[in-house]
């Protein structure tokens with residue numbers, strides 16, 4: 001199977017079409033390109049929970065589209081009743097995945113718009129338009145981030161990335177992979193090393209698929225070969241995405257990111273994070289952040305085949321935290337934050353106000 005278009009320019013991970021949410025079913029990749037269509041917000045919530053759609057910015061937009069469906073599904077005749085229906089839908093959508101802050105951000109943005117409206121038809125229309133704009137803005141943001149980030153990468157760099165922070169984790173273009181795309185588009189020759197990213201294999205199923213499809217030189221390694229690759233001098237820089245970044249520069253991202261960052265520090269390899277400002281949570285402290293724990297079967301089997309003994313205890317956290325001292329820079333659409341992160345992150349937000 002080979003889609004006819006480049007992933008970042010024409011294919012949308014998630015889209016609003018004729019009062020329907022259309023998304024790529026990422027659980028079927030890389031073997032099949034399947035689009036699913038939803039008119040019920042409960043199905044969107046289920047799609048987020050089961051990773052049909054995943055990646056922080058993508059689930060932020062999916063949540064917003066979910067609320068747009070909830071608005072259309074509501075039979076409320078007054079603003080108060082419509083807001084009550086939306087609050088109920090928001091709770092169901094919010095409870096799907098706890099770590100990526102973009103989901104809460106997308107839902108809150110829609111609720112703000114809903115509260116400002118006066119009549120039921122006006123509120124419904126403004127919700128749909130806002131959600132559609134969030135989707136369009138996501139691509140522009142990623143391309144801007146790409147331009148800032150590309151300056152940090154050199155000709156002949158070999159860039160390691162973990163998980164999938166690509167077009168498939170956003171509406172299009174990607175955050176970390178957006179920077180990689182922009183670096184290539186700027187004329188520099190680069191290679192990418194992608195980790196498999198056990199247990200859900202976002203690296204092999206999605207990142208390797210995306211980059212190969214777009215003609216970017218990519219090699220796949222098992223997660224266990226990160227140290228080997230760095231020690232052998234095969235990696236010159238690292239870039240990953242993020243699910244939540246605190247005001248102090250603590251970065252929450254796919255499980256294993258902390259190991260990659262620690263290993264990069266050991267080998268003096270610059271470690272970058274690329275994320276939009278909507279991924280920042282300026283209020284929480286590390287103790288407040290809930291790390292999603294996923295089901296044991298992701299670890300006890302591969303592709304439906306059992307690889308562990310029956311009834312084994314499993315610990316399966318979906319995310320970990322990388323402390324600021326391991327991070328060289330955080331690339332955003334407003335520029336690049338560097339240590340001391342608390343100050344430079346504050347500056348980025350001020351520049352956007």
Ligand code: MRU
Nearest residue numbers: 054055056163165169241242254
């Ligand atoms: O569990 P997932 O696949 O939703 O995890 C995704 C990641 O950890 C990504 O690296 C992160 O969301 C950044 S996406 C631009």
